[in-house]
Each structure stands twice: as structure tokens, then as C-alpha cells.
Amino acid sequence: MMNVGVLGSGAREHALQWSLQQGEGMDIVFCLPGNGGTAHNINVDPSDHQAVRRACEQFDIDLLIVGPEGPLAAGLVDDFEGHRTRVFGPSRSASLLESSKIWSKEFMRQANIPTASCAAVSTVEEFVAFAVRHGDRAVLKADGLAAGKGVAVCKDREDLESAWERITTLRPASERFLAEQVLDGWELSIHVLTDGATWCLFPSSQDHKPLLNQDRGPNTGGMGAFSPVHECTPSLIDEISRDIISPTLEGLRDRSIPYCGFLYFGLMITPEGPFLLEYNVRLGDPEAQVLLPSLTSDLLPALLSCLDGDLDSHALAFDKRALASIVLASPGYPDMPEIGYPISGIEQAAETALVLHAGTTRHHGQVQTSGGRVLSVVGRGDALCDALDQAYAACEQIRFTGMHYRTDIGRRNHP
Template identity: 40%
Template sequence: MKVLIVGGGGREHAIAWKAVQSPRVEKLYCAPGNAGIAQVAECVDIGVMDFDAQVAFAKEHGIDLVIVGPDDPLAAGAVDAFEAAGIRAFGPRKNAAILEGSKAFSKDLMKKYNIPTAGYETFDSPEKALAYIEHAPMPIVLKADGLALGKGVLICNTREEAKDGVKTLMLDKQFGSAGDRIVVEEFMTGREVSVLSFVDGKTIKIMTSAQDHKRAKDGDQGLNTGGMGTFSPSPFYTEEVDSFCRNYIYQPTVDAMRAEGREFQGIIFFGLMLTEQGPKVLEYNARFGDPETQVVLPRMKNDIMDVFEACVDGTLDQVELEFEDNAAVCVVLASAGYPEHYEKGYKMTGFENFKDKDGYYVFHAGSKFDAEGNIVTNGGRVLGVTAKGATLKEARENAYKATEWIEFGNKYMRHDIGKAIDEA
């Protein structure tokens, strides 16, 4: 089969790497891709939001299945555009991608269907939000309603911070129209766990757990980022937690979307908080997490094309997901200064060190070829270095060892990814 992946980040590199292992894939394209994806797929210079060009390309090249990676095109109706042209696509339609596309929608859905989550209020008016904050208990969480590259969540410890946060989101429009409406949420404490799942509209199959590190600096300091590293599985995601989530969170979410006439086909990523009162939903994403995908897919035994097709065909109940009984850790190599100001265009070396090394991977997020054909940095998050091990500690040791194999001018990383492993 001929396959097109839409996207150009570390998540899409991991998906492409997994897809080419399938004997069923005869040709793989990626739009727009990056310098790493170019090693496993033919990259096509079409932007992720250019649906017309994507559809035209898919028709012209006889594409059998399209896999849409990022949140923006999904929320804007990429899957609908392909389906309207008679092309099979993996991912939620626009009316289902709202699960991630609107925080207010997802909170209202959870409230209506009794899915455990933090208490909240939604505001369209900054004045009303500020008035509410005057009397709300601190700390408090402010969330932009719309998509904000994973950075639209502000944790405010004081009223002053909360007021500044309302100003940032609603008046200064730091995330544009995503902040026209905000959700103000009670602050939950506990362990955070991410759980990825495949969904075909009715059936949900859970992959494995992972834990992300959102803050830019060691010790969970600094600004929120798209994610600086992750590990899988989470030692805190016990059988007891799993069984609770299956009964009260996972299947109920899929059923709720169906009941609302928004049947969900694709990936649901559950961001969970393990509180003293039990697991609660922090957020939903309607696609593979980044960098969670870079630790989950290397541990997956299935032919991923079989699973993608089962989701599109509505036959996921016939698939059993299988994962290796091991662990993986991913450390993101970023450009110094990310997520604020950083320079691009630094030459990277050392990729040959990963050749023929079983259990070591380098997934490209922000990379491209320069005029001379060198691989250079082209983003805030540049690479994800993933390593497997028999245990989480071994995987972490291997991942940090492998970060030394790659060099570039403004290389920056956190040195405490997986610190929580020692607390388990």
C-alpha cells in the first residue's frame, strides 16, 4: 500500500519509522517531513494546513491511507478533506477533534457524562474571569480554550499571577484566538501520567503509559514546552489505576463522543492526574503525543498499519495490542533558549553513531538539509534521543549515554528526565 503521513516533527518521524517496518507499505510519503524522516520516506514540500495540495497529491499518487499527525490540521478538518475526496484517512474528523480543539467542550463533555476531572468554570469575558479569581482558592489553573502548541496552560500560585494570566491569554492574546475563551480550573496534585490509545469509534485499545516532562529546565522549572523528554511505562500506572480508568474514563469517553454524534476514530491521548481521590482527566489530545510517541512505538510489537486500518474500518475489536516487556526513555535535544528565542541553522554531527545499534533511536523534530546537504537545526525541539532497557533505570542510562553521540552548536537538554523513576 502507498501511505502519506502529514506532519514534520518527532512524532511523525516515529510513526514513519514504525510504518516502514510493515511489509504492507510499498511506498511512504511525508508532507512536509524533515531531514530525519527523509531517511525512511519521500518528503514532499506541502504544508500541514494545505489540504487542497495534500488531497491533490494523494489522488495523483494513488495513496491508500493518509495518517494525519499534528493537532492543528485535525482540528481544522484534514480528515474530512481526504474523506470528501474518497481517500481513506486515519485520525478524527473535525467534529471529533474538538475533543482537543476546545478545552471548554471537553470539560463540558466530562461533566455531562460523569468522567472524573477537576472542577472548573468557563469564561468568554476577561472581566468575569477576573471577578471570579478574586474569590477562588489558590493555586489555580488557567487554560486557553483553543490549541496553543501545548503551551496554553498557566499554573498560578497567587491571585496576582492569576490576574496576569487572564491578561496574557485574553487581553494580550499570547495564543491568538485560542485565548478568546478560557477555562479556569481547580489545581490538582498527584502524579501525571499519559496514556495513548487507538479508537475506531466504538472500541478503544490502550497502548502503554508514559510520563512527560513539560518544563524547560531541570527540577521542573522554567516555561512550559511541548515536552522535554519522557519515559514508558510509568511505574505509577498500576493495575488498579488501569482498571479504574478502563471503567470510568477510557470507554466512557468513547461512548460519550458517540452519544454526542461525534464518533471518534484515531488516537485519544489521555493526560491523567493520579490524585488521592483517584485518577482524573487533566486533558485530552486527539493525536499521538510528542515526545510520548517516541517511547511508545519502539516498544510496540504490532504491525502499525494493521492497527491504523482496523481503526478506519471499525474492526479494532479484532486487534490485540502487544508491547515488549521493557522500558524506554526519550531525552529531547533542544536549541538553547527554547521555548522563547533561539537560533537555527547549526550543523549537527554524530548520527552515524546510531547505525546498527539495537535499542537506540534518534527521532528528528526540528531538522532540515542546508544547501550543502548537511543536517542542520530547524526548530526549538531538534531531536529526540530514545533508548530502551530492561528496566527504566537502564533505559535512562542508555538514553543519556546516547545524547553524547550527537553534537551541535546550541545543544540544550534537561538532565533529570525520568527522575521520578527513583521515587517509584
């Protein structure tokens, strides 16, 4: 029997633990540190690599699956090289695809991957000048990791200086930022599992970043997702595979950068075709909450095949039905979430939907809020409307002070 651990504490990590436990012969899947909904938690700080090593040794963990981007960017996989515990995820050098937006854009340019025009900027004057050259519209991104919140989209000149102040305040230690052309179209999330040579596609998905209905309000880590995306046709997938996925893996091999793990492609589908906005070197959150429950094959053998560089001998199988996930957030999220409120109704909601925990903890047996994004409620149905109905009905069973969620997930009208 293999001992498996999942590193992280969000709904993505709960979904990974849940998915692994569906596998044949699986018993205990540890979560480090986990949350109020995960089982077999080990209290360890994911950023303390030595503490993670000690926990793996103490609990005889054979395989550790890294959920969030922070430990990957900090080189956790590299630090475990030669250790008895195998770690699933990309190295520090491969994680530059996500951890540096500027490095990533230069990689895309050299690999001839379609992407928006951009420039590295270090002052508000440089950012405004870039926007003026592009019709007073521009996207500003923090160069490093920002938990999905280091992006501002400016649709006119009035937004530019306030966006600069907001993003530079979020990342005060950063010396450079990325200014990017605004692309018109609709967004699409594509995920693959890859050993660096072969890849397995997950179903298409789409997330909803802004806090409020109709894509208003500040950007968040994600307020919900659904899968599959009806407009993502087989011909579009072929185009994305040919023009974006294959050149990415070829570009990494050309640089002698091995890649093993999940890889996310954030895309804008424009009238001219798909353009790559960004990479994530892990499963997206909230996309993972609709992708992992769609698996009908065991996840663990695929991960082990990936680590062995033998992914071409393993295929993933998926449920054809639709899935939708609704994020329940704390008051004050994303800026200053209020936490410590008791949560009720989870058991009732779980009778009809999958409830995945994120910002929760247990205090004397009572589940309480402990973060900005608190729960992900996942519905499933033959059609997207059925999955949404199931998820929203379950959301109505749950209560905590100031609970907020979007009521328009999966209801965008694409051009």
C-alpha cells in the same frame, strides 16, 4: 502494495514513519512534508488541504495518517470524505475534544467524568476571582490549540496577573479562556487506538512539559517521556478504563460523533483517584517516541481495522522493556528558538539509540536545526534506568550550538 503517507514534520511523525516501516512487506512510507531525518518527503503544507489532496493523487497514496492536531481540527478528514485516499484520524467535530478546552470540559461534565472544577473567563478580574475561590491557586488555559504551551499553573496570587498576560498574549484572538482548579498528584498519559466502540491500550507513559530540570521554567511541547510508568498498576488502569475511557466513547456515541483514531487522556492521579485534565485527538509528542517503538506487532493492520470499524478483531502487542526519550532543543526555545545551526554526531548516536528528527532540515547534505524541538533520542532497556542511560549516552554524541536538554527525565519522585 499499499502506498502510505504520514502528514506532519515532527518527531511523532518520524516515529510513525519508522514504526510503519518495521511492518511486514512495507516498502515506501511517504512523509508530508517530513523533516531532515524522514525519508520520501513530499513538500506540502499540511494546512493547505487542497495541496495535500493533490499530493495524495500525484503519489497514489492509499492511506494518509495525520500526525498533528491542526489539520484534524481544521477538518482535513472531513475534506477527504469520498476521496480515494483514506485518512486516518478523527473528524472536525470529534477533534473538538482537543481544539476547544471549554467544549471539552462541558463534555466531561455531561459524561460524569472526574475532572477539576472550572469556569470560562474572559477578563483578568474573572480569572482572579476564580482563583480566590480556590485558595489563590488556579490553572489558566487558552481555549484553542496552542502547541502544548497555552497553559499556566499559578500556585499563589502573585502569579495570576502575569499568567493572564502571558496566555492572553499567546492567544490574542481568543475571547474566552478556561480557569481550572489546581489538582495535587502526579501526571499520567494514557493513549488508546479506537474505532469509537472498541479500544486498544498503549502502555502507560509520562511526559515532562517544563523546559528545565525539577519542572522549572516555561511549559513546552514536551522535553522528554518514558514508558511504562511503574506506579500505573493494573487496578489503576481498570479504574481509568471504567471511569474515563468508557464514558468518553459513550458520550461521543450519545452525540452521534463518530471517532476513529488515536486518543490521548492526560490525567492527574490524586489521592481521590484519577482525574482527567485534557484530551488530545492524536498521539502525544514526545510520548509517541516511546510508545510506537514499543510495538512488536505491525501498526498498519491495526489502523486499517480501526478504519473498517473492526478493531475488536485486532490486538496490539508491545515490548515489555522500558523506553525513554530525551528532547534536544534549540537555544531560545520555547519563545524564540534560534535555528540554522549544523548538527553533528547523529550517526554516532544512532549506533546505540533511536534518533528521531523534529526541527531539522537538510542543506547541501548537512542536517541543520530548523525548529525549537530538534531531535528526540530514544533509549531502551530492561529497566528504566538502563533506557535512560542509553538515551543520555547517545545525547552526548550530538552537538549543535546552544543545544539544551533536561537531565532529569524519568527521575521524578511521585507522592
